[in-house]
Amino acid sequence: MSTKKNFEIAIIGGGIAGLTLAIALHHRNVPVKIYEQAPKFGEIGAGVSFSPNAVWAMKLCHQGIYDAFERICTRNAWPSKQKVWFDYLNGYDKTLKEAGHQEAAFTITSSIGQNGVHRARFLEELVKLLPGDVAEFGKRLSTITEAESGRLVMHFEDGSTAEADAIIGSDGIKSQVRKVMFGENHPCAHPSYTHKYAYRGLVPMEQAVKAIGEERARNSCMHMGPGGHVLTFPVNHGEILNIVAFKTNEDDWPDYQRLTRPAKREDALKDFEGYGPNVIALLKLTKPDLDCWAIFDLGDNPLPRFNKGRICIVGDASHATSPHHGAGAGFCIEDSLVMAELLADDRVQSPADVEAAFTAFDVNRRERTQWLVQSSRFQGDSYEWRAPGLGDDFQKIEGEINSRNGIVGNFDVEQGCKDAVQELAKIMRQSNL
Template identity: 45%
Template sequence: MGNCMSTNKKASRAPDDEQFEVAIIGGGICGLILAIGLLRRNVKITMYEQSRSFREIGAGVAFTANAIQCMRLIHPGIVDALKSVATSNGDPNDPNDYLQYTDGFNQKEGEESKILFKLYAGYRGFEGCHRAHLLDELVKLVPDNVVQFRKRLDRYTDHGDGGKLKLHFEDGSSAEADAVIGCDGIKSKVRQVLLGEENPASYPTYSHKCAFRALVPMDRAAAALGDEVAKNQRMHYGPSAHILHFPVAHQSLMNVVAFLDDPTERSYSSKLSEPGSKQEVVQAFANWGPTVRTITNLLDDEMDKWFIFDTNDHPAPTYASGRVCIAGDAAHASSPHHGAGAGVGVEDALALSRLLELVTDSVNNNTQISKQEALKAAFAAFDEVRRERTQWFVSSSRMICDVYELKHAETGTEMQKMYEEIKWRSHAIWYFDIDGMLHQVEDQYKGRLNGDKIPKSML
């Protein structure tokens, strides 16, 4: 690549040619955090969001200590935003930093809910919050003038002449940018255009699991379950189903998610959720232990029923093509069983923030590097470093659900084997080498600009 560069590019540039503009498609948590990171690094951006305003679907979301450290490196204000709405396990003044697992099925009448094993997640290593509350705080870090609403992407075009990429929206309008990053979620249009509409990897597939999500007022939950259970994260596992709950909204709500099998076939183009009923959940857990049955009886009569799609069956063969890339759920939508999908998206945002910072340095300080070449190198580096880890994460999330539900061939119903499987997979997520990733993306980027062949990153 370096041998083909003209030595007088810098001298022939117009004043604005050294700058570049990035279009971020999608204004969810991942897109907003990336936007905040790029703005901090003086990268010019425009964000295009299909809705009328910023909004997040779902209820609770949680971040471990490692994800929070990634946030801090992107922009300390992101951590401040999280802390303002986050809720720790247990006593806020003495948080419980463990994730806890119980046998929700075999508990006998009159027995207390016993913790069978637990995992240390780091100091304040499990910060839960309501998605919408976090989004409201993140929005405050993004200037209004960089966001355009009601812009649903139809396609983008690259004429291959090194000029601007053109974005075409469903309302008939268009825009231009030097690079495009798709943060447009599980049904990503950017992924469909990047990989091709005939490619199965362009679309998520149904995992045959559904989830009932609800928020229970904490006073009701604590009265029925006791403070110790209600105000701490608990995973209640059992045959072919499991229930997770943790506190949100400064301990005023208990976020509950009940996972059930769903043998029906569903298309990615159908709705991801529909109204669900308390009765369906109560019936599914009717033969479980008293704690789980008490939780199901706390639910409202009506709640959301979510159908869990992911990219496990057809993972993307690449996250980048030229000056276009995909990140977060757009690249590697996962089932929620590790409870870390948002955190892995934050890792993506940190990698891209660093790479585009390197692009700025390159085009400002090297007369032989064009912004087009630098952007292509950055996105290729992102794909190389991030794809293996994130696709492992998607696969592991499916597998860990089988462990929780006593269906995994190697662990079965043996508690010690379950513990070891959950532990090593969780630690691979929580104790990720952030500095190592940053060194990898920098080495990959610089190697591509120099025309070097870079060995496959070790994740």
Template identity: 35%
Template sequence: MTTPEPTSPPTAPPTISIAIIGSGIIGTILALGLLNLPSTPTSPKLSIKIYEQSTSPREIGAGIGFTATARKCMELMDPRIAACITAVATLNGEPSSPDYSMRFVDGFRTFPTAAGSEYDTSDQDISVHGKVYKLYAGPRGFEGCHRAHFLGEMMKLLPEGVVEFGKRVDGFGYLGGGGVRVSFEGGEEGVECDLVIACDGIKSRVRELLFSPAYNAKYAHQLAFRGLVPMDRAIEKLGRHRALKQHMHCGPHAHVLHFPVAKQQLMNVVAFVPDPKEWDLRQGMTAPASRSEVVDAFREWGPFVRGVIDLLPEEMDKWAVFDTYDCPVPAYAEGRVALAGDAAHASSPHHGAGAGMGVEDALALVAAMGKVREDVGRGVGVGRALDVALQAYSKVRYERSQWLVRSSRHVCRTYEWEAPDIGADMDQAFADIRERSHKIWYFDVEAMVADVQKECRRLMQ
């Protein structure tokens, strides 16, 4: 009888360690998407760790909204993420009949009129010069929420131990096998990993280390004055229609946005004004401000906008607008280090899509890592698969996200009647706003996923 030859036990699939820098909204969404990737017996395991410089979970105290496109990305990564928005979001309009349109009006020539007069319409409590321009944003397309509330809901979904706080990146270096060693400030013990993904925001330390300080975000010479108004006061002064629905008031060299938050208990007001001075980002992005600063900027505007400004609290914050318009990075990945969200393409807030663009990045990275697991499962080396995945991610995401940075600056000029060949013509302004907004909102995210996978296959040849 022939003795069968001994067989080797099956080799266990490798583990790929991923360090995500930053536990803000994009870093947390990315981690949840990666943790939710389906696995097979032969696919490598993913070890996910988030390193956050703050000592506890925190987000800036500002409102945020997501487009239907961003929600679709969340659904594809993990349906629970989109459910977190629903849990904390505030409907636009009356609770019994939500409105998913954004409204753009001439705020400079706004004036009150009596019912039945030349400019009176059924769509407003105080009429504007000519018309109200409504832009449908899709189902649940405009629902504001507080950044910290949304992040708090998502943090509940992360397994215990995934996030380590008090870890501010000091530097990184490449290991002999292509991996990365990340060091932290204050003598904190460094970590070794296969891949680093920086989601550390507009002041990204990793972006600075990966390229140079020349690519740090620059001041856009614009201030955003933010204030919260009790909704009962807003309704009393502005009427229910205006107070409970999002409105963008356009005019010369400034603009004002307001929308409901906190389950319609508050109206969030943001007034944008130019600032010729310089601002050092190292001092932070906010400073104390007074209502009188805003009153002066809108003194010549119509009575409705002046009424909105009068509702602001006497003491508030002003936020400096920074972006990477003047200093775009050449790529979103180099070696085994990648950038995502504001770390890759910080934009001004005028499209309200900066966070949504980061969510798209997260989906593209999840798709790329799904391809890595597939390739490694069929015998491709981990290093080769990761290199290809990051190159594919950078190529697929670069053009669209850099367009957003440029378009956000441009659409601000449209709001503020500074765009060439448009000026104060609100018909043309709205046409420009609609075209740019639709490019953001009507994006085929499933085709983007397919493009990432296709590019991975091309590079692997």
């Protein structure tokens, strides 16, 4: 491990990106502090699943992250489905007369199959890997200035300030750090609505089994259809079924400030009118009051770069994506690993070196992460028979998913870090650092 650095990194935001980054830095002897707007760490929503690249990145960030994931993750129940990511079903099948077993149209596999963790549980486990005094809560960043000493000053909405040598924003899709970097009026300051929204529900597994049968309830499924799709996977060690029902339409999202709105089960049933009996049976199991999530991303106005001086952004703040690859959080963990390896590098000693590390991060991470945002849009459309050139041709859809998922999941995470460190060496040589 490298010797303790004599610069201090501030992280704005303690979600999956901020926490995994803080853990990776802390355990590499890089002094770090998290400033989180909420009164404590927490996550909303239910399940989040990870692809092989993400799990590899967890291990390399810090073994404790991987161990936590293994302790709490839920896989498909059936031994024969351990490598299945999703069984894809025709959710619009008119020949199916009643809910129950349905044959898959095709199956997408990966080396680790489907694995879901409960978001809040995962965060609880991550927090245990950090010293108690690493975070300050109730600190909502408003702006950043530079002190005469050259250190950066964070200004929080409660009127307080704090200093650090460099700042990393992991403050999510509506990132304030991004606004500080590019200005409120830059197009990338504001994410765009993808015209998809999602109803999310958690239902007791027993009820799901009764409604659609063992195989489809206890193992991950993607129910495809025109303009909508419903995915399900088991969470809480198989006791609960996580249901996410996506719908596409041309309307604008009613309130740009809020990413969720309250909805009723009846709204979901109306949106999926005409779908097959399994989709309807699943929606009927959800609670009468549901949350409806708008799917925003940074796809229309990608960031020109991820760093500016000694400020850099990671995770959703820099490349928020729609969730159709199931890879947004995984890419946050890749970011954390690359950033930690760069900052822990022995060559990085002064704040000027940190600036070079941020530039190397930008060069290394921008293309892959911005590809994900575009690919995820395409993939979501393919589930809904809207993707250009694919329509409802299942063979073509399967082929596209396999090749795109390969780019996500088969990524050589270790080589990615080596490339980033090489880039850093090049930048430092060029700047005579």
